[in-house]
Amino acid sequence: MTKQQPSNPLSSSVAYPPSSSVPSSSTAATTHKTTATIGGGGQVLVSVESPLPPLIQRSLGDRSYDKRKNAALEIEQLVKSLTDANNTPMISSIIAVLAKDFCTSMNANYRKGGLIGIAATAIGLMGNNTRSHLEGLLFPVLHCFDDPESRVRYYACESLYNIAKVARGNILRYFNQIFDGLTKLFADVDVDVKNGANLLDRLVKDIVTESETFHVEHFLPLLTTYIRRTNPYIRQLLVGWITVLDSVPDICMIDYLPNFLDGLFNMLSDSNREIRQAADSALSDFVKEVRNAVVIEFGPIVPILVNQSLSKDRLNRLTAITWIEEIVNHQYSGGDELLPHQSEILGAILYCISDSEEQICLVAERTNADLLLLVKTTEADFQLAPLLETLTDKITPKEDVPTTMACLRWINMLLEKRRKDMTEFVPMLLPVLLMALSDASDADAVVLFTLQVLARISLGDGGGPLIDDKQQSQYNFDEMQHDNNNNNNNKMHGGILRGQKDEKHFKLVINAILQLFASDRILLENRGSLVVRKLCVLLDAESVYMLMARVLSSSFELPGGITTNSVESKEKIAVSDKPSGVVEGDAETTTTTKFSIEFVSRMVQTLNLILLTANELHGLRVLLANAFDLNDDSMFDKPVDEYSGPMNIFESLFRCWCHSPVATFSLCLLARAYGVSFALVQKFSELEVTVGKSFTTMYLYVILLRIMRTDICYFCHDRISDAN
Amino acid sequence: MQIDKLVQLLESPVFVHLRLQMLDVESQHHAPLLKSCYGLLMLLPQSDAFRSLNDRLTSVCNLRDNLGIPPTISSSNARQGPLTKRQRDLLHHFDKVIDFHRKMRGRDVQQDLMHNNANRRNATVPVGAIKQSNRVTSSAAATKVVPGSVANRGRIIQEV
Numbered sequence: 001m002t003k004q005q006p007s008n009p010l011s012s013s014v015a016y017p018p019s020s021s022v023p024s025s026s027t028a029a030t031t032h033k034t035t036a037t038i039g040g041g042g043q044v045l046v047s048v049e050s051p052l053p054p055l056i057q058r059s060l061g062d063r064s065y066d067k068r069k070n071a072a073l074e075i076e077q078l079v080k081s082l083t084d085a086n087n088t089p090m091i092s093s094i095i096a097v098l099a100k101d102f103c104t105s106m107n108a109n110y111r112k113g114g115l116i117g118i119a120a121t122a123i124g125l126m127g128n129n130t131r132s133h134l135e136g137l138l139f140p141v142l143h144c145f146d147d148p149e150s151r152v153r154y155y156a157c158e159s160l161y162n163i164a165k166v167a168r169g170n171i172l173r174y175f176n177q178i179f180d181g182l183t184k185l186f187a188d189v190d191v192d193v194k195n196g197a198n199l200l201d202r203l204v205k206d207i208v209t210e211s212e213t214f215h216v217e218h219f220l221p222l223l224t225t226y227i228r229r230t231n232p233y234i235r236q237l238l239v240g241w242i243t244v245l246d247s248v249p250d251i252c253m254i255d256y257l258p259n260f261l262d263g264l265f266n267m268l269s270d271s272n273r274e275i276r277q278a279a280d281s282a283l284s285d286f287v288k289e290v291r292n293a294v295v296i297e298f299g300p301i302v303p304i305l306v307n308q309s310l311s312k313d314r315l316n317r318l319t320a321i322t323w324i325e326e327i328v329n330h331q332y333s334g335g336d337e338l339l340p341h342q343s344e345i346l347g348a349i350l351y352c353i354s355d356s357e358e359q360i361c362l363v364a365e366r367t368n369a370d371l372l373l374l375v376k377t378t379e380a381d382f383q384l385a386p387l388l389e390t391l392t393d394k395i396t397p398k399e400d401v402p403t404t405m406a407c408l409r410w411i412n413m414l415l416e417k418r419r420k421d422m423t424e425f426v427p428m429l430l431p432v433l434l435m436a437l438s439d440a441s442d443a444d445a446v447v448l449f450t451l452q453v454l455a456r457i458s459l460g461d462g463g464g465p466l467i468d469d470k471q472q473s474q475y476n477f478d479e480m481q482h483d484n485n486n487n488n489n490n491k492m493h494g495g496i497l498r499g500q501k502d503e504k505h506f507k508l509v510i511n512a513i514l515q516l517f518a519s520d521r522i523l524l525e526n527r528g529s530l531v532v533r534k535l536c537v538l539l540d541a542e543s544v545y546m547l548m549a550r551v552l553s554s555s556f557e558l559p560g561g562i563t564t565n566s567v568e569s570k571e572k573i574a575v576s577d578k579p580s581g582v583v584e585g586d587a588e589t590t591t592t593t594k595f596s597i598e599f600v601s602r603m604v605q606t607l608n609l610i611l612l613t614a615n616e617l618h619g620l621r622v623l624l625a626n627a628f629d630l631n632d633d634s635m636f637d638k639p640v641d642e643y644s645g646p647m648n649i650f651e652s653l654f655r656c657w658c659h660s661p662v663a664t665f666s667l668c669l670l671a672r673a674y675g676v677s678f679a680l681v682q683k684f685s686e687l688e689v690t691v692g693k694s695f696t697t698m699y700l701y702v703i704l705l706r707i708m709r710t711d712i713c714y715f716c717h718d719r720i721s722d723a724n
Numbered sequence: 725m726q727i728d729k730l731v732q733l734l735e736s737p738v739f740v741h742l743r744l745q746m747l748d749v750e751s752q753h754h755a756p757l758l759k760s761c762y763g764l765l766m767l768l769p770q771s772d773a774f775r776s777l778n779d780r781l782t783s784v785c786n787l788r789d790n791l792g793i794p795p796t797i798s799s800s801n802a803r804q805g806p807l808t809k810r811q812r813d814l815l816h817h818f819d820k821v822i823d824f825h826r827k828m829r830g831r832d833v834q835q836d837l838m839h840n841n842a843n844r845r846n847a848t849v850p851v852g853a854i855k856q857s858n859r860v861t862s863s864a865a866a867t868k869v870v871p872g873s874v875a876n877r878g879r880i881i882q883e884v
Contacts, residue, residue: 556824597824597825597828601825609729612733612736612738613733613736613738621738625741651810651814654814654817654818655814655817658817658818658821658822659821659825661818661822662726662727662730664818665730665760665764666730666733668760669734669739669742669760670738670739672741672742672745672753673811674753674756674757674759674760675753675756675807675811676807676811676814676815677756677757677760678756678757678759678760678763679807679815680760680815680818681759681760681763681764681767682763683815683818683819683822684763684767
């Protein structure tokens, strides 16, 4: 411990007049002891060497609190008289002694004494006079906030309280330093220190609130730094400050929102209930302000909200999505202003829309509808690429049906709005849509919506709005009630798309669907009919069937070299010409448009059954029925070229339907081509004879029985093996 | 597509016109229609489907008898008589498709036999069969893609 006296700048010896007891500012803290209690004073002599009399110095470093307090009271009197005498240099040297000899002393009692002495000095200075000495007074005290001894820290807190009490607005110059100190005390392990810090905090808040010179800009860096801390006490301090600053009319905290918004959100997931509540109420205040604010800069806020909407905490997600809803609907800054951020926002919405919390889903659902409408109705130009990136990324049909549905709704809308611009994204969309089609676990709605999107892709102009097709129900009496769901679906997603087909994309879509069926037989079995029927409604049955037939039959080139469907002839592979034993260029694997022969006949049977049963295919059936006008006898004499329209449909289908004999036969009956059908029946018997040749009579009998009962098909061997 | 399923469908509203046309006994198309249906009938074993189709056809014949119209057996109705060239083309196409199916199936069987033989050979004489086995395995890989129980077919053929 240094007992050396500091060098005194002014070595004058002054005798101070005795001062009477002065009522001190003990009102400051009622629950806490303060230095300033009523005390007596005496005549003090100051030596030449030191501004503080040795007696005071000794009792100021005493271990007894009362002695220290008394010494402090004497210092107060001393400073008062010096102030009256306007002896500023002397006061400075007193402060210097207190700061150097006491506050930085090794002895804890000296430090305590120094702190109480500094407070007494501040009180002695009274009001405005503190200003010039403030720096000297504050820094020793703030330094003691780091003291290893909790009592010292407590007294430091008390000391600062008293300084603030007299200095009032003047301390704001050092606000950041004080706030820094506050954060230390708030996170203190000692309860007394914490309580003291709370009182100090309240006082500083009061000062800031009444002050007109507080600069938030200066405070911001500190706020941004500390808001990242997870210490609950610091969080409490910060959320309190944000709320207080927000309540000051002169301070517009909303301008600084990006600096602390994320931090506030993080407090929502604090384990402490009080902090959660405080943060929540602060955030709901801010959201109201956002609603009323005329101009809000969304750029920096959006990433914060998006990030928070992915939080694992439900309150964070809910609050974030509520904020997003607010932003989307913002009367001034929403709308077109939001277009640059829409893909980010959309990502957040799509994530929340499948939330396990019903409330979050609801808000997300609403927000999604609002944003969709916003984009749909906007006249402004916007980038498709980021949107589609988000959408293709979010379609995960396995579990999140609402998300998938929302994505489809968006793609649908975008296709309707900007079909031409969407063309470049079709290759990206198609695989995703097919995945949606096959993965949709038990959501027919997803399938139907996906098909609508696919139909829009097939149309050159996106198809425009859905047109309700009232005719559908009229034919019901005429039709077999295929299944009840079918009718419900029509009500739900009824309507057809009008528009010119874009051949390239139409073929792309049909091809993709067929390939999906080829690779996923379970899908074909469960949903094949639904998919085909829906496509027939959305586009028209005739073109869908024609194209499917064309794609299917173009899988093979038949022996004999006569190309049956000249359009695709160049793509064909002459599978059958290859010598057997050599590695087979299997149709399905070599190129994308090739299907296995077994799949083709399965698909033909599926299509045929739909053609014969589904309400949706009524129009095509009528067309086929009139393919041959039976009453017109001159028909058969007409030159070949005049066969057109329905006749052409019949022939195209027939060529493909050949892959299933019974289907071919039924097609002929449907088209009233009875001559052909009779010729076919005769061929059926030939079929069986050839099958039977290689077997014994006994076998033949069994085979024929089985075949006749069940199926005429090319895979009779399978059946026989079953019989075995 | 199964025949009895088709017969079922013939009873559905889709084929109302077909059933009504059966009454139109004087029409030119009546004979092929009736023959088609009888052809179907003959393909069916005795079953519910057979009976329902049979009932239909019987009532048509009763009608004809009642009207006193003799069954028209004209030479022009010989096998491909009234068919147009286009229709004959279609039927020709049908034949080709069937032929194609048959060939494909035949090849499956053949491959399968080879596969089995190769396996047997590989088991006994592994040395020197490398080139052979290479070819066989690749062809086996190709046959896998063709659905249907290839192995079963092969077995049956051998048994026969």
